[in-house]
Amino acid sequence: MSDVMAPMAGARSEGLISIEALPPQGQISLRCEVSDDYRAKLGELLGLGIPEPLSAVEEGDRALLWMAHDELLLLLPYDAVPEMLARLNTTFEGWFIAITDVSDARAQFRLSGPHLRDVLSKVTPADISPDAFTPGMVRRSRLAQVAAGYWLRSASEAQVFVFRSVADYAFQVLSLAAGPGGEVHHHTREAISEQDASSHV
Amino acid sequence: MLILHCPCCGVDAAEIELAPGGEAHLKREGPGSSDAALETYLFTRDNPRGVVLERWRHAYGCGKWFLAARDSVTMEVYGTYAAQTHAPPQEIVDRITARHPGWAEAL
Amino acid sequence: MSTRLATGGRFTDRGKQIGFTFNGRRFTGFEGDTLASALLAGDQLLVGRSFKYHRPRGIVASGAEEPNALVGLGQGARFEPDQRATTTELFDGLVAESQNHWPSLAFDVGEINAKLARFLPAGFYYKTFLWPRSFWKYVYEPVIRQSAGLGKAPHPEVRDADRYEHFHAHTDVLIVGGGVAGLQAARNAAHAGVQVLLMEQAAHWGGRAPVDGGTIEELAPEAWVAQTVAELEAMDNVRLRLRCMGAGVYDHGYALGYERVTDHRPGAQGPRHRLWRIRAKQIVSATGAIERPLSFAGNDVPGVMLASAVRDYVVNYGVAPGDRTVVVTNNDDAYRTAILLKQSGLDVPAILDARPMGGGALMQEARDLGIRVEPARGISKVLGGARVTGVAICDQAGGGSMLEEIACDAVAMSGGWSPVVHLWSHCGGKLTWDADGAFFRPDPSRAPTGADGKPFVIAAGSANGHLGLQEALACADGAGKAAIEAMGCGFEESPVPKAESTAEAPLLPVWLMPQGARADLRMKAFLDYQNDVKVSDVQLAAREGYESVEHAKRYTTLGMATDQGKLSNINGLAILSDALGAPIPQTGTTTSRPPYTPISFGAIAGEARDAVFQPLRRTPMQDWHEANNAAWEIVGQWRRPYCYPRPGESRHAAVNREISATRESLGLLDASTLGKILVKGPDAGRFLDMMYTNMMSTLPVGKCRYGLMCNENGFLMDDGVVVRLSEDSWLCHTTSGGADHVHAHMEDWLQCEWWDWKVYTANLTEQYAQIAVVGPNARKLLEKLGGMDVSKEAMPFMTWADGRLADTPVRVYRISFSGELSYEIAVPANRGRAFWGKLLEAGAEWNITPYGTEALHVMRAEKGFIMIGDESDGTVIPQDLGLHWAISKKKEDFLGKRAQQRPDMARDGRWQLVGLETLDGSVLPDGAYAIAAGKNANGQRNTQGRVTSTYFSPTLNKGIAMGLVEHGPDRMGEVLSFTAETQDETRDELTTVEAKIVSPVFFDPKGEKQDV
């Protein structure tokens, strides 16, 4: 057994959507001003653009998520963290910045399926409608009673992150929300036709 | 169940994403201040029926504090603005004054 | 009798029979029936007993306004009281029972209350049960308990078998009510391209129009409804919801919808109810209108119904509530009922029309059908007890002298209609009196306003007082367009659908029938069926001086509970205003509160029950604790091991074993819950000097320092060890419950006060698993694991180092909360569980013993270390706890410094921390007070101190305690008396325990054990 165990690692539930706890994910929090000089330096180092507010940029196995006007979250392979930390620290030597490894602090889930938006709307007050929350956007809000981040990766897939201590809670709440018979057919027409098909069987 | 626009991240946040922080623009009184000034700072709040300037934190969102000008009776929101100020911006003052003539003078 | 007709029933499918039971008796109905329609089809008129007098009651209405037919539905884990039969869709195997009866529905002991009605007048709660006092226990309470309450609560041990959920919806326009008005408003809004959510509480679209007749665009209303629903369903921007009630409207366009997802198909997969938490820019309230009863004697006898409800049962369910129905009215609409009944082949012996000249075209139509119409007449009283047998008719203008008795088995009454203004009113919309219609309707100049200060609720159709079909459609058409305009959107001009219906003559307000009803009649004329409020009660309240409508409501209970004024409001107000001699608009109206009709607790709770009732935070080692039989202590949302009892071992014994093993050899604690906040930046030192009472800026890199945090009021807020990581970064440990709060506190000061200081914080609490390795053999264990030098020389007390242990990256702090040699080791949380296992394995040779929070507490108390929340309670300053050494005198300022200079903080005689030792070695009761001489101004014993922490110390083999005592540190050796409960549980008395004031440091006062 590996010494490294992500919270809820391997947990999976199938319902209106699939919910899967992701393996350990490298995560580096960057608190800094997102001014031109920081942008330039970060962009050069990471090979990634700087995300607009409430969004993310991704490239290969790396992504940069906008968390607040002075906070970014870098996602990268777990094993790549020490080297990246070292490079960041060197690059920003003497700059006003807080670079912290938070890879173990958060649990990441992948949610996918045609009922994605409906299931999310059961647990978060954020506007999840297709007009308001488009692929590539990041929104921090609530997941039932805990704080969570939502990164919409496509129309039917999202990555959701919570603090690791409440990973079990989040997984259970999401699984309940995705429970059978809980179709709402509010956000998507496809889901509606799907129901019509099944109800006539 | 208010909705306040968070000026820090641009989200229209439902009240359950927010944490309240009481009256805005208090002047901190540290060592050397008089007992009366300290009392005002720590304990004396106007809590008016009408226009209130108050602190909110987008606790479940971007985590930032911001300020809101709101009517405690009608729930009208005159605007939200950065916490790093000592007074509301003019456009918000104008909006308040349009509803409550003489409000700015009475401050 | 009440029967199923040979044909008819829009909603029922006669091909599908459904069996159900009511009070154990088997009935059958059809698919599409409500419980009420099926009961009526089975001639079950008597459905319950009234709340106060236990009078027999029958079904009055056909919808949400039904006051009487509240039943207990389901069994066992699915039992629910107070379910409205008129809105309960029938399903196979439904089990219902009536309420408020004892011992049986037909024979009820409580009916004696009715005989005593003159002794149970308005305000009887307030008057009757006051004296004598002793009667409460033996007479009043047992009797009230037997007969009080609406229905009975489910058994406390039964768990609800269903699940519930919330749904957050954001929409441009929310339209509540799926009648023709709601549909037309939705149409207009939808064609403008905005998002529309339309909800209807019933299982069918169209509301009353298909029953009431007329035409819309030359179609029967039902056909127009079907066409419009199809049109809306085809639109991408429209969402339609049946069985979803608009329950409430709140600030800033927040609205609650209550969807009954599987009530009508129990056992189906999925949630039973769904609570819609809606954010709408505009809300259209198209909630219709409700017919009013007339106030005549016996208007509550089973068989007396609203005229519109009679019509609904005939048209929608093919059920006739009576063979011979007398219609009594003050308006034209009720004639529709008479005409329908006649056309359905049923008898209508008479229409009693209180208006001197009767009605208009509809009256003529009734007469042409051969129905006897009696203008200027009313009902003196209804004959019959458990069901209607006839009516005594009288002149409406008189006092009630009987002119004639007419035999009948049903009475259809109509006192006019009241718009459903509830949603309008919930969020502050005001009403205006409409003298022509004799009702309150929404006052558009005083609408509920939203965040922008502009109206966000628009009333449409009959909910806005437009009762005629054409008027309602025109109003709704305007409402839909107004909602679009309010959002700054344009809309295409489109004509209002053309409707035709028979013109109606004006109504005559009739608040009492007959107008001068004698006292004995008024005592039987019910205003509020559900709360058993009669005309005489409201008149009495007025005579007793309850002039405000809000007071009169509470005194008489008129319009309280689930009714919320639906049926009773206007009639009651009119009686009150008459008694006060003031016009109705001046008398005012009460405010209806959400929800519109009751919603389930399950829906309110949503998914928050059982395992996810609230978040339970888990450390990386939680599964090990669970697998090793931990007893739990709740710390915020964490559940920390209190101790780990072995099979057959008591908790107390386990705690003692854990302490002894730790002090003698080696203990292990999961300390991951401790807060860990990184503070970094050029101004971080300066910032921490403000946050802590100590000087943190001077802490050398590599060192640790215990720090105290106060709020601006000077009171102790949190404590923990602060670590200097590098020139510009510190790591602040907080208490287990305090991490989020302390982090927020720091951010507050950084963002809102010293925003120009260059400091960043990061809450790293969950990044690390933290494990305390404690005891004389702690160093040996770490040396055995290998990888870094943990010797005293390399790592002295109160220092830290990064390194590797057992091939795991670690940060090791040499700090101690137990007084033992101790290392706190932080490892990346993902590795926490594995590292814990390595420590256990390697420590076996020293009998390594995981210990819980209780052992932690006892060991810290033995050392005299304070605990936030025990020694501090929000009124305690560090100086009270003898922590002067941790308060910098060099610093000009820190949070709380100024407040600690307030006279009360600096005064002599504050209670201060001491140790306490009972003379007999027993354990002092927690929270016990030390008694002082004399009494205070309130006649209470004076006190001079209290116990803040108290434990049995296995190390010292006696009780030890800490407490706050007046001048305590100056009174060493003095003996105080503490109050305590007697050990004898049968005696409800207090005794005293004597304890001596000692130093709070009970163990190793020189600290030799930890610094080795």
Ligand SMILES: [Zn+2]
């Ligand atoms: Zn924000």
